[in-house]
Amino acid sequence: MSTKRIFAITLRHAYLYRRSLPRLLEIFYWPTLDLILWGFVTLYLQRSSVGLPKYVSFFLGALILWDILFRSQQGISVSFLEDMWSRNLVNIFVSPLRLSEYIIGLIVLSILKVVIAFSVMSCLAGLFYSFSIFKVGIGLIPLILNLVATGWGIGIFTIGLILRFGQETEVLAWAVGFLIMPFSAVFYPVDVLPPVLQKIAQFIPSAHVFEGMRSIINNAEFPTDHLLWASSLNCIFIFSAVWFFAAIYRIALRRGIIPKIGE
Amino acid sequence: MPILKVRNLTKRFGDVYALNGVSLELSRGEILGILGPNGAGKTTLIHCLLGIIVAIEGTIKVFGKDMSTSRGDILKRMNFAASYVLLPLSLTPYENLMVYALMYDVERPRQRCIEVLKLFDLYDLKDRPARRLSSGQMMRLCLAKAVINEPEILLLDEPTAGLDPEISVRTRKLFRYLRDEKGLAVIYTSHNLHEIEEISDRIILINKGEIVAEGRVKDLPERYAVRNLEEFYFKLLKNEH
Numbered sequence: 463m464s465t466k467r468i469f470a471i472t473l474r475h476a477y478l479y480r481r482s483l484p485r486l487l488e489i490f491y492w493p494t495l496d497l498i499l500w501g502f503v504t505l506y507l508q509r510s511s512v513g514l515p516k517y518v519s520f521f522l523g524a525l526i527l528w529d530i531l532f533r534s535q536q537g538i539s540v541s542f543l544e545d546m547w548s549r550n551l552v553n554i555f556v557s558p559l560r561l562s563e564y565i566i567g568l569i570v571l572s573i574l575k576v577v578i579a580f581s582v583m584s585c586l587a588g589l590f591y592s593f594s595i596f597k598v599g600i601g602l603i604p605l606i607l608n609l610v611a612t613g614w615g616i617g618i619f620t621i622g623l624i625l626r627f628g629q630e631t632e633v634l635a636w637a638v639g640f641l642i643m644p645f646s647a648v649f650y651p652v653d654v655l656p657p658v659l660q661k662i663a664q665f666i667p668s669a670h671v672f673e674g675m676r677s678i679i680n681n682a683e684f685p686t687d688h689l690l691w692a693s694s695l696n697c698i699f700i701f702s703a704v705w706f707f708a709a710i711y712r713i714a715l716r717r718g719i720i721p722k723i724g725e
Numbered sequence: 726m727p728i729l730k731v732r733n734l735t736k737r738f739g740d741v742y743a744l745n746g747v748s749l750e751l752s753r754g755e756i757l758g759i760l761g762p763n764g765a766g767k768t769t770l771i772h773c774l775l776g777i778i779v780a781i782e783g784t785i786k787v788f789g790k791d792m793s794t795s796r797g798d799i800l801k802r803m804n805f806a807a808s809y810v811l812l813p814l815s816l817t818p819y820e821n822l823m824v825y826a827l828m829y830d831v832e833r834p835r836q837r838c839i840e841v842l843k844l845f846d847l848y849d850l851k852d853r854p855a856r857r858l859s860s861g862q863m864m865r866l867c868l869a870k871a872v873i874n875e876p877e878i879l880l881l882d883e884p885t886a887g888l889d890p891e892i893s894v895r896t897r898k899l900f901r902y903l904r905d906e907k908g909l910a911v912i913y914t915s916h917n918l919h920e921i922e923e924i925s926d927r928i929i930l931i932n933k934g935e936i937v938a939e940g941r942v943k944d945l946p947e948r949y950a951v952r953n954l955e956e957f958y959f960k961l962l963k964n965e966h
Contacts, residue, residue, distance in 0.1 A: 470827035
């Protein structure tokens with residue numbers, strides 16, 4: 463494992479963002495819009511409802527946490543797409559870079575994107591709605607780490623699909639994350655889901671994170687069970703996603719997919 | 726002593742044999758030209774040598790190591806450029822080279838980037854985003870990336886496509902210089918017969934995935950009773966049909 467080669471992957475994308483205002487804005491644009499939109503919806507609900515004083519914490523907290531998962535996933539899948547769009551994948555895969563180094567490089571990028579987006583959203587939430595995500599407590603940190611890990615799992619799985627099925631499936635980079643959103647119970651508790659979907663939600667790590675967040679806000683209890691579930695599921699998710707990507711990579715080598723991808 | 730040995734390389738896509746029992750060798754300081762019509766298997770051969778396509782049969786040994794088990798070690802000492810593979814257009818030439826200098830574990834990467842930029846006449850353009858380079862300048866940047874790690878073997882797939890004649894000549898001169906001074910071995914594919922004739926020490930003609938002729942540039946016309954490489958090329962392909 464070479465840290466130099468991992469740094470090369472990160473540097474390549476850092477250069478890209480430094481030189482591209484639209485890409486840089488993309489990190490801020492959607493989180494800001496989401497926050498403004500949901501923030502006003504939340505304020506409206508809070509004013510028009512009696513006895514539901516925790517709307518702000520629920521909605522804005524959930525929104526910020528969901529964005530962490532989404533940015534973490536995008537940090538991997540969109541970075542892969544950037545290499546595909548620039549017809550640079552062949553250069554990368556004929557270099558001494560190992561597959562594991564490439565994935566770790568993308569993970570580092572994903573962490574950077576999450577840190578930026580989280581900081582921006584937290585600041586804006588404080589500025590516009592006097593909401594501090596940190597008030598939820600230190601128990602939030604392991605939950606955030608789990609969301610980041612879920613994003614990695616989805617991101618690695620998605621780039622496997624894109625590698626296998628080509629550029630026409632690039633929309634998956636945005637779609638796959640949202641596929642788990644209804645089961646993740648981001649803005650509502652799992653028990654509002656129909657029983658079948660509740661069963662599915664039990665095996666979605668992000669559902670445990672959001673349930674955990676609500677447990678902290680409602681009862682000020684550290685959600686040990688949810689945390690254990692989320693962490694265990696994430697280990698399985700990430701291991702499976704890496705295995706899937708490595709298997710697709712081997713298929714790509716056999717079928718000669720890499721030189722053709724992006725054409 | 727060959728530094729690259731290919732034995733019985735076979736690759737099939739569906740029912741079509743892209744390569745069928747290809748064997749070849751490459752020695753240090755040798756430029757091997759690969760000729761063939763579109764779809765002959767030249768690019769598949771290059772991709773197999775780089776390990777991004779895995780053959781169904783045959784072996785590739787580079788520097789005495791097997792490509793299937795020591796790919797990472799081998800690729801550190803090789804590099805590649807092709808007219809159909811670009812570098813990120815938002816990055817400047819310097820930034821692109823720096824990324825690949827790190828990826829190839831180049832020592833003193835900053836210094837090496839500057840050296841290579843000067844070697845390919847790109848130094849004055851080093852801070853200009855690659856999207857603002859002409860196609861010829863872009864190809865020179867791809868070639869600059871291909872020598873960033875001072876490779877011992879360079880695989881070039883139609884590298885001068887898109888270059889104007891003057892730059893093409895200068896590029897070929899540069900590779901001959903690297904061969905003579907550094908012992909660089911090159912596998913060079915092109916549709917340009919004149920170019921292949923000028924740069925290569927030895928030529929392989931591929932058609933339908935098979936090697937149909939092989940020999941030293943100066944020996945081939947005599948051996949096949951033709952006046953030049955162009956006649957040799959068309960005569961052999963005609964016989965194949």
